[in-house]
Amino acid sequence: MPSAIKHDHELSSKGLVSVLVHSQQATPDELQAFLLKTFPDNDCFVTPSAFVPTPASTGIPHAALIGVDGKLLWDGHPLGEPKKIQELIDAELLKVKKGWGETSEARKVRASLYGKNDLGGAAALIAALADGEEKTTLQGELDRRYATQKKSITELQNQGRWLDSQAACKALLKDVGTKAEWVAEVQPMLLAFDNPESKAELAADKKLEKIVKALRDKKRDGAPKAIEALLKSAANTKVGERAQRLLTALNTPLP
Amino acid sequence: MKFSYLTAALLLALPIAAQKRAAVGEQVPEFSFGQFLNGDGRSSLSDFYGSPIMIDFWGVH
Incomplete structure (x- = not known):
């Protein structure tokens, strides 16, 4: 677990998501207590339990690395192959930055969408593509990214993280650029922080x-x-x- | 009575056991992490599409 927290501190700003899945019986309060007392600087996502459909493990610690496109890249002991894990993570973070896909257009859209979080820019690039399967796929990714980020503004408020919610709202308004229908949705959300x-x-x-x-x-x-x-x-x-x-x-x- | 509990437990476990697990190189089937202690609304694998995810299975006890 310390290695996961270290990875998260070093690489979350570049796009790595770190998730801690608890594998034994403990209540959320017990988990929170343990983290506060043992790893108070933890920023990884923490879940009390989850079924993760990666190869079954016979014990802990155990880890799995999933790539940007949802493929399983590695599975094993978190300290077992540090060099290989680091190389795989680095390769995925390069994909985040440069984009991925079979065509240069797809790579450009994904670099804008995931590397820069420039949703407005990605929307413009997609609009310029010829109709077809690739355009539909990329449009779906863009719509999902926007919906997820918009939803997180409300979710952070529900969790009592209002400063984070306000920061996320400001960032989203910047990221959607001049796309009118999204500005029309996000602008009122930002104004609502003034009530x-x-x-x-x-x-x-x-x-x-x-x-x-x-x-x-x-x-x-x-x-x-x-x-x-x-x-x-x-x-x-x-x-x-x-x-x-x-x-x-x-x-x-x-x- | 014991048999009933055992049967019920097995029946409950069956859907999980029957779920496909991905091998290295394969697409991971969609799943949910459930409620994060410190989440931001993202909970399913597809919510994280575009980001590499390192999952660490651990225990307190």
């Missing part, structure tokens, strides 16, 4: 971020009292719910 309820959430999240930063720096002692103080002013907010989950995890004994 009183959103401002209350953002203010609470700024306070919570300071507490989270202290936890990441392994300064745990003052965190419970700081969260309790925050909860008094952030009642009935999504950030308050997140703060409460954090407090519960801090008070949960290690499994």
Whole structure:
């Protein structure tokens, strides 16, 4: 697991997604408690359990690498073949940057879409393509990418991560460029951050971020009292719910 | 009674056991990671299309 966290810190900005799948019985609170106390700087996605259709493993630790196009590239012990894993990851990150596909047009669209996250640019490139299977495929990828990023704005709010949600919304508005129908959808979402309820959430999240930063720096002692103080002013907010989950995890004994 | 529990457990396990698993070089069948503790709304494999994914299976106990 430390190797996954290290990979994530080094390569997430280049496009690597790291997922930790827990393989034994533990509640979400226990997992959160373990991560807070043992790996407070973890930024990998963490799931309490999942069936992943890669080769069955007889034990842990175990890891699998899936490529940009959903193909399984490697499966085995995470520390077993570090050079090979690194080479495979590097090759995939190069695909993210340069694009992939059988034609130069497809590579150009994917470089724009996944390498630069320039959704407006990708839309213009796709619009210029001749009708056919490739155009349909790339259009589907673009639509899915936009829908996923738009959905994440709301999801981050539901999770009490309003600062992240606002940042994602600003980024998406920039990324869609001048594509009018998307601007018309995202612009109101960004404006909604100025209403009183959103401002209350953002203010609470700024306070919570300071507490989270202290936890990441392994300064745990003052965190419970700081969260309790925050909860008094952030009642009935999504950030308050997140703060409460954090407090519960801090008070949960290690499994 | 024990038999009933065993049968029920096997029946519940069958759909998972029957699901196809990808070998190295093959397309991974669509699946969901479920609810992430710290997610951003992406949960299925297709939501991550365009990004390489390193999955680490681990345990606390």
